[in-house]
Amino acid sequence: MHFFEKFYKISIAFYAVFLLYLMFFGFGRSPYPINIVRLVPMFSTLGFVKETILWKSIFINVCGNILMFMPFGFLGIVFPKLNDFRTLIINFISAIVVVESLQYITRLGVFDIDDIILNTLGVAMGFFLYQFIWGRSIHKDS
Template sequence: MGKKKTILAAAFAVYLAAAVYLLFMRHAASDMLFSEYVRQNTNFIPFFSFYVLYTTPYISYRVLVPFCVNLFGNLALFFPWGVLLPMLDKRLKNAKSFFLLTACVIIAVELLQLVFKVGICDVEDFILNMLGAAIGYIITRILTQKKTD
């Protein structure tokens, strides 16, 4: 492995460690019954938080800050995935392969958070994580294509 690949692999390892921490270890597992946890910690309505923000008559700091943290945090969480992974594995420069793998990983993350009761299983997280990965992927593709032209 060349020097560039070694640096990319190290950066990806650091990114993965940080992502695992943020996704699974930042909060203690809940002690509530699984059925109750599922009822309180799942959202299958796309863009529900956008709806809540839009329909809130008075948007306060308490509403806006969690919304922004969720929005930008979920976008940022998978942005490095979209940048680094295609640079590490040339098979993932293929958009179909990249997005299929990314979707599977994000679904697995959401399900694991639910099973281990350490997060919220949220369709918005899936959408925003995919969008963050897509932004990273597209930027990387554009920049690497310009270098090779």
């Protein structure tokens, strides 16, 4: 676990920057001509699944939004206060709302409630995986 903690502490900041790059510039993004907000939960995701023929595209979009955020469920390694699920989720939702808002403002993405839901689900899954594997006693001596 000691090696993993060191590796995580070093790599999570780079990973966060990489994800921000993907969210604003990746996948050949260019600015939308208008600002777009999607506030009806799961409406755009279900529409995407319904209209998409390739399962690979569905997996990349839906599961990617979950899996790519799982590493943030381990943030308690870096910030012991985030070993509390509620604290982690509140902080993460606050941060992802800021990112989604910046996507809206810059038009380099869409403010989409589905992204917030799926990304938060990923963080929650990562948190429970972290707790399952290493337990709650990781930072008792910290």
